[in-house]
Amino acid sequence: MRRLKATISYDGTSFSGYQVQPGERTVQLELENVLTKMHKGQMIRVTASGRTDSKVHATGQVIHFDTNLSIPVERYQKALNVQLPRDIRVLEVEEVSSDFHARFSVKGKRYRYIWNCEDVQSPFRRNYTIDTNGVKPDTNKMKDAANHILGTHDFSCFCAANTSVVDKVRTIHSLELEWHQEELHMVIEGNGFLYNMVRIIAGTLWEVGIGKRDPSNLKAVIESMDRNKAGKTAPPYGLYLEKVYY
Amino acid sequence: MRRLKATISYDGTSFSGYQVQPGERTVQLELENVLTKMHKGQMIRVTASGRTDSKVHATGQVIHFDTNLSIPVERYQKALNVQLPRDIRVLEVEEVSSDFHARFSVKGKRYRYIWNCEDVQSPFRRNYTIDTNGVKPDTNKMKDAANHILGTHDFSCFCAANTSVVDKVRTIHSLELEWHQEELHMVIEGNGFLYNMVRIIAGTLWEVGIGKRDPSNLKAVIESMDRNKAGKTAPPYGLYLEKVYY
Numbered sequence: 001m002r003r004l005k006a007t008i009s010y011d012g013t014s015f016s017g018y019q020v021q022p023g024e025r026t027v028q029l030e031l032e033n034v035l036t037k038m039h040k041g042q043m044i045r046v047t048a049s050g051r052t053d054s055k056v057h058a059t060g061q062v063i064h065f066d067t068n069l070s071i072p073v074e075r076y077q078k079a080l081n082v083q084l085p086r087d088i089r090v091l092e093v094e095e096v097s098s099d100f101h102a103r104f105s106v107k108g109k110r111y112r113y114i115w116n117c118e119d120v121q122s123p124f125r126r127n128y129t130i131d132t133n134g135v136k137p138d139t140n141k142m143k144d145a146a147n148h149i150l151g152t153h154d155f156s157c158f159c160a161a162n163t164s165v166v167d168k169v170r171t172i173h174s175l176e177l178e179w180h181q182e183e184l185h186m187v188i189e190g191n192g193f194l195y196n197m198v199r200i201i202a203g204t205l206w207e208v209g210i211g212k213r214d215p216s217n218l219k220a221v222i223e224s225m226d227r228n229k230a231g232k233t234a235p236p237y238g239l240y241l242e243k244v245y246y
Numbered sequence: 247m248r249r250l251k252a253t254i255s256y257d258g259t260s261f262s263g264y265q266v267q268p269g270e271r272t273v274q275l276e277l278e279n280v281l282t283k284m285h286k287g288q289m290i291r292v293t294a295s296g297r298t299d300s301k302v303h304a305t306g307q308v309i310h311f312d313t314n315l316s317i318p319v320e321r322y323q324k325a326l327n328v329q330l331p332r333d334i335r336v337l338e339v340e341e342v343s344s345d346f347h348a349r350f351s352v353k354g355k356r357y358r359y360i361w362n363c364e365d366v367q368s369p370f371r372r373n374y375t376i377d378t379n380g381v382k383p384d385t386n387k388m389k390d391a392a393n394h395i396l397g398t399h400d401f402s403c404f405c406a407a408n409t410s411v412v413d414k415v416r417t418i419h420s421l422e423l424e425w426h427q428e429e430l431h432m433v434i435e436g437n438g439f440l441y442n443m444v445r446i447i448a449g450t451l452w453e454v455g456i457g458k459r460d461p462s463n464l465k466a467v468i469e470s471m472d473r474n475k476a477g478k479t480a481p482p483y484g485l486y487l488e489k490v491y492y
Contacts, residue, residue, distance in 0.1 A: 123255050
């Protein structure tokens, strides 16, 4: 038995998220279907670094699975891509030791969130960016607010209410705001993220950017540990899981 | 009665082409539905510069329609975009004289065709570019072949068989091949294009680029006036109608 680690990319538009759910098309289901077929019907379970919600994209999701096939590891990528639907692509496959675990071995993650600030959003960007209807936020204010988020905090304020996680202390290593022509990217790295945390941070920083919330308010929001003090959860289709660190 | 000209963009992925067809979702149908609603049920007909096939995209299609509403012309763009599905966007609306005709007044068009030559095609590009499975064609050969296409010719060789057009003489003003990172763009301008002409040219130049056809062969293909001498019709989803000249 060998353990393989794969880095995958997917367009979340047509998926009900990553995780298997009865009756729904999910990324995990497509991966397990193809792997099970490759293993002649032997059910192969896939473990990811974490789930992503419906419509959320990934350019660097990581999974692992165990196999007793003797296919050389360098052949897996093509063998999987030939059978997978085209909205999932395997970017890399490598053999790892049996104590590697796609979820439990995670040391950190990087996410990207994209707003499209064109006067008229290109129809080609509708599933991949948030249409701001031409509104261009003040990124200096957003950067000031972001400084309060950096470092180690109890991030209860940025965690969806329906979660069972007890320890909500996480460390945010960096939070950058970058313009790419008329699109604003928020790139955030940390040692872990709570449920909906990136989208709630995006929604809160957006309110700062359009002047609805003062940058200094972020300090009080974090100290409150109260989800209701933060901004709205930004929509899922602007979000990309970009890299998982091990 | 005023005549309005609108420049529109659409993602062709979810359309059965531009032109109304019974039972199908088409761009024309969506535009006419919204305009008819704006005109309180009075059927408004839309005329485009030409139809585009199923899956073909547009970044600069042009339409015209007649209206007796007193809405200021500068209000039309937002009024239409609010009601249109997000895979169609109106980029500009202007009033034109009653002798302007979106189809009959056309002086020329520009199309773009895109091949994605990444080793593994990004899932985000699957509906917008042709996956070459990492094959990178020889663009010098393609440019040599393109030189035979420039100018005025009878282009019967590049016209789908099922057409009723009699005069197949057209003038190609320019045909450029440009790399944008790992994507190859063919940009072609001419005074008019026959049915499937750009896709047949793309398919033929592709065969030159991968060494299946000699660049000098293009001269014989054009002189033959025989569709069977040219290459395959390249897939629709790599094609963009980019600009219409009047």
